[in-house]
Amino acid sequence: MKTDNWTARQIARACEGQLLRDSNLPINGFSIDTRTLQPGNLFVALKGENQDGHLYAAKAVDAGAAALLISNETAVAGLSDKVAIIKATDALTGLQKIAQKRRGQLQSKVIGITGSNGKTTTRAMLQHLLASVGRCSATSGNLNNHIGLPLTILGLDATADYAVLEMGMNHQGEIRDLCRISQPDAALISNIGPAHIGILGSLKNIALAKAEILESLSEKQIAVVPGDTEFSELLRQATKAGLVYFGAGENNDYRISELQMTVEGVSFRLTAPDSSSDCKLHLAGRHNAFNATAALALFHQLGHDLQKGCQLLESFAPVSARMERVEVAGINILLDCYNANPGSMSEALSFLNVCPAPRIAVLGDMRELGDMAVSMHRQLGVQAAASRPELLVCVGADAAHIAAAARENGMAEASVIALSSNEEAAEVLKDRLIKGSTVLFKASRGMHFETIVRSLWPDLGKDLH
Structure with missing residues (x-):
């Protein structure tokens, strides 16, 4: 490089x-x-x-x-x-001014990616696709904020044909500032959900913050955005660029149908404006079909073959600690320690439901939900009760509301455990994990769930960040 x-x-x-x-x-x-x-x-x-x-x-x-x-x-x-x-x-x-100067010197087509869930996986998928048709440089790790993005730009391959930049945010104006530095040529919004709603106040404000990635695009540029949302018009009004919509709804430009989820992965049919293709992913969770469709839509809009893209994603491996499946001594581990919000938690529970029993869900606090924290944790508890894992372990003050709602909605007392620390969780799990079981670990980054995993499997050798 x-x-x-x-x-x-x-x-x-x-x-x-x-x-x-x-x-x-x-x-x-x-x-x-x-x-x-x-x-x-x-x-x-x-x-x-x-x-x-x-x-x-x-x-x-x-x-x-x-x-x-x-x-x-x-x-x-x-x-x-x-x-x-x-x-x-x-x-x-x-540092930001130096990065902005470097961006102006790059010949690469720069693509900005944001979203409430899945932006890291979608960014990695698009990088995987574009690397098959040229040199592609991209965000490394979680360098996606006002410090990380400038460092990413300064480390980009000067000979790359494409640069895929992930943009995170938790307040209004942040993505606008990142776009001022990175000057994207195209953009992708993976989805709009209640992540950081405690700071931003409403889903509409979250949509407005995500839409900042569209503002600087010209009428000759394109952006791929979610179509199954109430904010389609808001996104359209935010930009002069041509918008390409993806999702499961009939009116989307790139439409998902025949979606099936198994423990081995997901399969679906993707219909584009000029073609259609069957896609298969060796990834956990139906949400990854939507992440893949967003990446494939932009890949296709950049002039590349859709069917080839679907074939390429069959070999795509999950990003570390994001619904990553690992087997140790016959125990199936679902590692999703990096972060959590209501949308990603719900998808993780849905996937756990198709995994081999006995199934154990180890769930922690979801941060930055503000006044909605109690209701959103309780909503997750209702879903947990409906999916009925054999054991539900909830860690943290907010996660206690998951446990309470699960009990109130029919889960047996003995199947629900509410704890205050990761150390307690590790001790409880040591006696509950048996060969053939499936255990999911998911919580917001600040809960440091990797400490539970490392306590149980010190030699796992995985990057849990």
Whole structure:
């Protein structure tokens, strides 16, 4: 992969900063963490609520940084004169300006992806598809916010034909800012659901926030958006771009039908404006049929063969810790520790229902639901009671409402356990897991459910983030 080398002067101009000290060392990359910084990197001294990167500037120099981007000149006084120092009014704003400059130099077609659920899987699917027809660079891990996206852009392959950028948000205006930096040529919204509704206040506000990805697109550009939603008109009004709709409804441009879900995966028929194709995914959950359809729609709209795309997705492997299936000692484990919201929780329970018994659902708090937290956790409890896993383990204060609603709707007392800690959950599960059982782990990121999994299977060797 080819990335760009920078000089300190170029960095200073790009971030509209002041070059306090120059050096002859080329800058070959960007880092905000001295633990992962590589020799030759520019270290960006970000200042946040709990950490100040200026305190680690000396460590960065010792680790081989070629330059420092700072906002506090006093904090780096006395450091080695072998490294360049660039001062910006704000280091984060400086990083974003540098990324915006790099974006303007890229020849790649840049595609922005957002959505309440499934954006990481959809991004990975589209990357998998586009890599078959050209060089494709994309977001790595969860670098999809106001810090991660600039770092992603600065690390993109300079020779890539496509760049697929994931954009996350939890408040109004965030995606608009990310688009100002990334200037997408096309966009995709995977879905609109109640993730972060506690911050944004309503589904309509969530739809408006997601629609920000469409605002900068021109009438010659395209965007793929969900059609099975009450917000279709809102999305249309947000942009001049041509909108392509996907979903199960009759009026969608890319329509899913004959959808079947088994423990082995999902299959469906995809009907496009000019063709149709049978698709099969070795992925858990019917929601992945919708993720795949969104990715296939954009792949097709970019001029590539739909049937070939369906064939390519048969070999697509799940993103780590997102409904990832692992078998250990005859126990079927469904790893979905990364995050959770009402929509993704519901889909996970639906998939668990087709898995081999005995079935165990280990569910934790869903965060950022605000005043709707109790009702949405209780709604999940109603679904759990209807699907009747042999054991329901609920961890956390909010998840206790899942347990209560499950009991009230017919689950036996002995089959529902409400706990306050991950340690308790691990102890309970040690005595309940038997060969042939299926166990689902799902909760919001802040619940750190990976600690339960690692306690039960220390040698699992999986990235649970």
